[in-house]
Amino acid sequence: MHHKSIRTLVMAGCLASAGLLALAGTALAEPASESMLSNTCAGCHGTDGVAAGPAMPSIANMDAKIMENLLMQFKSGERPSTIMGRIATGYEDAELKAIAQHFSKLPWKSTAVPTDPKLVAEGAKLHKSEKCNSCHEEDGRTQSAEDGVMRQAGQIPHYLFLQMVNYQKQEYPDVPKKMMSRLSKLSEKDLQALAHFYASQK
Template sequence: MQTLSWLLALLLAGGAFTAQAEGVRSAAMLSHTCAGCHGTEGASAGEVMPTIAGMDKGYLLKVLEDYKDDVRPSTIMGRIMRGYSDQEIAAIASFFASQPWVSTERPIDGELAYQGELIHQQRCETCHTDGGRGQDARSPRLAGQWGPYIAYALETCRARGASCKKRQGAERVQVLEDAEIQALAHYYESQK
């Protein structure tokens, strides 16, 4: 009888441990998976990985859902996002949105940045307001983002043509020349 009581106590303790372990998946814990590429708390240290800390929650949520649903092409993000529930994806978006923005600290070509500012004013300011600092659920922050990442994102969108047209501003990206992409990348990286 004593063995049965001990076994029952062990099973109940195991059930309590399991219930406690299920509740451990906090937004911060879920987001640590992202640190390898996007940096600790979303402040990327690599020039081809975007900083995601401080981005608009609605924008992050849409991007992550698009990765999960294979709407947004990726090499690894789609596979990662399919491992999370919709609630977990919302928690990850909330976590990164609540982190402070960290701008890059790299030297840039001032003349190229000036050319990028002119292009920005003509083609991009309506959505990416305040020199690229403005953001909402449809437009990400660009000011202070890694220039090489911005160039990569613009080149990728331009190369995808029609498949990128679902994204806001894609028609403007389609007509950019290589030199204009580099100028925009320098301009946005120079903004803090």
């Protein structure tokens, strides 16, 4: 027993010095910067987090805590996704935090995708009648890390629509039961109306 632990100690010592040698061999580089980690996101989420694709959300100016939470939920698998879960597992927690910090500092740019005025008007009514405005204040402009409330104002409408359909189908962390049950009663056209209303709020 005693013998064994000495051997373990010696082994550990060897490993440690091997590690030190390895470190000495390659000059210690500065850790990857926030921009180094984050600029790779642009391939899907657009330059500086302003997306051009209809199914893709813009992520610029997202509250850092909200984004960190989302990324951690993607990483753990708690938040359903097609691809973000696979990508998030490639990063250390601290790196996800740095990515969230980076995007939180970038300016929001509302979508240029045109909205349908009729749908916008219907959506404005639903926003009030379905009490969306009790959490999504200022017509979807507010963000709250505490409640997991993300900005929808000026977001790409097709993304908003797809995401609400997802919320109808399965549970998401941060989506309260009340919101789920309200959403489940809405038709596809209602969801389109809400999506167009929020997208129109620049």
